[in-house]
Amino acid sequence: MPAAPRSVKEMAAAEVVLAAMLLSSAAVAAAQHDYGDALHKCILFFEGQRSGRLPPDQRVRWRRDSGLHDGAAAGVDLTGGYYDAGDNVKFGFPMAFTATLMSWGLIDFGRSFGPHKEEARKAVRWATDYLMKATARPNTVYVQVGDAFRDHACWERPEDMDTPRTVYKVDPSHPGSDVAAETAAALAAASIVFRDSDPAYSKRLLDRAVAVFAFADKHRGPYSSSLHAAVCPCYCDYSGYQDELLWGAAWLHKASRRREYREYIKRNEVVLGASDAINEFGWDNKHAGINVLISKEVLMGKDEYFQSFRVNADNFMCTLLPGISNHPQIQYSPGGLLFKVGSSNMQHVTQLSFLLLAYSNYLSHAGGRVSCGSSSASPAQLRRVAKRQVGYILGDNPLRMSYMVGYGARFPRRIHHRASSLPSVAAHPARIGCKAGAAYYASPAPNPNLLVGAVVGGPSDASDAFPDARAVFEQSEPTTYINAPLMGLLAYFSAHPNPAESGGD
Structure with missing residues (x-):
């Protein structure tokens, strides 16, 4: 275990440094945020990402049905699910991770969702209904619909897309333990979400999770090797499949309470690298x-x-x-934003902030602190850091800009998103072809359709700068796995606006 704090004086000094950092960065803005409104919009974003036949209660009205023949070429129904970002491909790996994180937020902070709980459940179910279709055949997981390279060469609405809807799968001859185990984790986590509201559906989810995990474990191998040309570089698994097997087992243990999954973790923690000091978390790395x-x-x-x-x-x-x-794992910008080198930085912000909040909740209930060698941190300190990041997203930053579309007076208007940037079907009934959309892509005009609730990649370095430009996709593109953990964060802070409060739900 980490060494105990050496002195109260050292602990106090560390807390002063953290408090000073939070106060100085918070000085750029001190808005009182409507976390409930932000939560509503965060969930609404997922309706704009829907594929398939849209339901009568669809609230993002500028979207229409799309991908109605997905899976037909392979003789399987793969309609539904979510487009991962600003394109029209359905990538199973990040979609499953999205479902897992949405479910985790509901599991840990369900009561904090208040009147938004049912719409959050619907967002989860739109993903899990699709994942159930993708795993309907034994020892097979359909992991992608659409040719990413052909799709990315076009700028067209999902309602118009005519690029190949190629279907990709993993099976015993073409293993994909990473994507299969993440899918099992998503189904297991969602089974907890629906345990009380829909017990029959919950049981189906858990039963399928058990079967999919068994397949992932028996036929080991990375899907990036089996399907390299199709899934790389978009969602290539660079960290290996071992972390997903442990992640899947952990969620199955939590959902089923079956001893076999506890024993699986014990038996495999060394060979699967559970003790590896890898401080990463995202769709690729679950450590x-x-x-x-x-x-x-x-x-x-x-x-x-x-x-x-x-x-x-x-x-x-x-x-x-x-x-x-x-030895900090990440850096902070002058404005207080947590950032890691690379694109789509807000995925790190929301995912790591969610872990901070979840862990602070567990510590609070146990009366514990984080031991950091010669110093320590309280659960309230973790919550303050998480809340500061949420505040930055909502407008407490040097640009006084909300990075959530539709929240606040100033937000991104030219997001890298095909459906948002092209005229809606209602406004322009005629088809807009693959290359015809290029004029809209290059236009300096704001997007005609507001994808309310979308959180973009945001500033990517220490400058706190943000070019509101469609072409800079690293910063202007939203993704489902940015919003997924943000749901739980916003729910918590809507019910507990004071980070000094203890506990959660």
Whole structure:
């Protein structure tokens, strides 16, 4: 375990550094946010990402049915699900991760969703209904619909798309333990979400999760090797499939309480790298999430064997806290934004902030603190960092700009998103072809359709700068896995606006 704090003075000094950082960055703006409104819009975004036949209660009215023949070429129904970002491809790996994180937010902070809980459940179900179709055939997971290269060469509405809707799958001859285990995790997590509201559906989800995980474990291998030309570089799994197997087992244990999954983690934690000090979390790498998820068992006094996961979770949290760690995992901009080098930085902001909040919740219930060598951090400190990041997204930043479309007075108007940037079918009934959309892509005009609730990639470095430009997709493109963890964060802060409050739901 990490060493205990050496002195109260050192602990106090670390807290002062963290508080000073939060206060200085918060000075750029001090708005009182309507977290409930932001939560409503965050969930609404997913309706703009829907594929398939839209339901009568569809609220994003400028969208229409699309992808109604998806899967037909392979003799399977793969209609429905979500487009991952601003294109028209359905990528199973990030879609499953999106469903897992939406479910985790509902599981941990369900009561905080208040009147938005049912719409959040619907957002989860739109994904899991699709994942059930994608796993309907034994020992097979359909993991992608659409040719990414052909799709990305066009700028057209999903309602008009005429690029190949090629279907890709993993099976015993073409393994994909990573995407299959993530799919199992999504189905298992969602089974908890629907346990009370729809027990029959919950059971079907859990039964399917068990079968899909067994397939993932028996036929081991990365889907990037089996389907390299199709899934790389968009969603190539660079971290290997081992973390997804542990992640899937952890969610199956949480959902089923079956001892076999606890024993699986014990038996495989070394060979699958559970002890690896990898401080990452996202659609590709689940290590930090595994440690936080399993740590709850330790903190609640249910399983002392997994103490090493709690140690890893503590170490990870320390790397996120400014002024606490000598080896920070991330950096903070002058305006207070957490950032990692690369594109679509807001995915790191929302995903890591969610882990901070979830872990603070577990610590609060257990009366614990984060041990960081010669210092420590309270659950309230973790919550303050998470809330500061949410505030930055909603407008507490040097540009005084909300990075959520439709929230606040100033927000991105030229997001990298085909359906949003092209005239709606209602406004322009005639088809807009593959290359005909280029004029709209290059136009400096704002997008004609507001994709309300979409959170874009945002600033990508220490400058806090943001070019509101469609062509800069690294910063202007929204994704489902940016919004998914933000749902839980917004729900919590709508019910607990004071980070000093203890506990969660």
